[in-house]
Amino acid sequence: xxxxxxxxxxxxxxxxxxxxxxxxxxxxxxxxxxxxxxxxxxxxxxxxxxxxxxxxxxxxxxxxxxxxxxxxxxxxxxxxxxxxxxxxxxxxxxxxxxxxxxxxxxxxxx
Amino acid sequence: xxxxxxxxxxxxxxxxxxxxxxxxxxxxxxxxxxxxxxxxxxxxxxxxxxxxxxxxxxxxxxxxxxxxxxxxxxxxxxxxxxxxxxxxxxxxxxxxxxxxxxxxxxxxxxxxxxxxxxxxx
Numbered sequence: 001x002x003x004x005x006x007x008x009x010x011x012x013x014x015x016x017x018x019x020x021x022x023x024x025x026x027x028x029x030x031x032x033x034x035x036x037x038x039x040x041x042x043x044x045x046x047x048x049x050x051x052x053x054x055x056x057x058x059x060x061x062x063x064x065x066x067x068x069x070x071x072x073x074x075x076x077x078x079x080x081x082x083x084x085x086x087x088x089x090x091x092x093x094x095x096x097x098x099x100x101x102x103x104x105x106x107x108x109x110x
Numbered sequence: 111x112x113x114x115x116x117x118x119x120x121x122x123x124x125x126x127x128x129x130x131x132x133x134x135x136x137x138x139x140x141x142x143x144x145x146x147x148x149x150x151x152x153x154x155x156x157x158x159x160x161x162x163x164x165x166x167x168x169x170x171x172x173x174x175x176x177x178x179x180x181x182x183x184x185x186x187x188x189x190x191x192x193x194x195x196x197x198x199x200x201x202x203x204x205x206x207x208x209x210x211x212x213x214x215x216x217x218x219x220x221x222x223x224x225x226x227x228x229x230x231x
Contacts (some may be wrong), residue, residue: 001173001183003156036217038157045206045221046157057211057219091150092216096173099147099159 004029004090004102011108017078020105022090023071028100030071034093037066039073039086040104046089050075075106085109112137114207114222121130122229127195132207132222133188134215140165140185145210147218148181148192150203159218162210163190172212 005023012018022029022037029035035053038046048057050066053073063078073092077084089103111198132146138183139146147162161171163181171179183190194201204226208218 034215034217045224047221048217048219050213051211051219075114086134091157093215098172099162101157101159104156107206 001100006102006105012080013110016080020075022073023104026041026093028092030094032093035073036091038089041086112220116225118138122197130192136148139188147208149206152203199229202229
């Protein structure tokens with residue numbers, strides 16, 4: 001199975017909004033609403049930020065939001081803060097009864 | 111508070127079999143509400159789901175690794191384990207165990223801290 005496609009890097013200034021895209025196929029993102037997003041700091045385990053496209057686990061800031069259109073899912077972070085600088089990974093269920101991750105996006109807060 | 115801890119060798123020789131164990135505390139692996147999974151991340155690279163298991167032993171595997179992977183559960187010890195055979199340098203990675211948010215069609219939620227496994231002679 002092929003990894004989902006994410007931009008290698010995105011950047012933004014504090015207070016701004018940024019969007020990270022995640023492109024798959026009809027066999028994964030396009031076929032299911034089981035898309036999630038993870039935040040990972042260097043040397044740390046990933047942290048779940050969004051699941052089932054738009055839902056936030058308890059404790060996750062409402063500055064994080066998600067959407068999906070066709071085969072592409074998106075993570076938007078509004079009111080960018082320095083602590084948002086991290087790697088972000090998307091994840092989707094697939095028609096092969098498996099889970100696939102994106103290649104990851106490094107977010108830099110300028 | 112749920113905690114997961116990976117354990118196993120940090121160094122494995124090429125062609126050998128990796129065995130890792132995930133010990134769960136603060137929750138029961140026998141819960142009928144959750145799947146448990148393994149994920150890996152090569153140094154400097156992205157995440158790869160390896161497979162997941164239910165307390166009953168029901169498993170799902172990554173199709174690209176299925177021929178080399180076995181995941182098992184030991185409810186008496188509140189642990190689940192990963193075996194990956196025919197290891198090569200490409201299997202060098204940080205290996206994480208995690209609990210799904212719920213049953214199979216839910217994403218991975220709580221993660222262990224990870225353990226680095228290096229494949230080298």
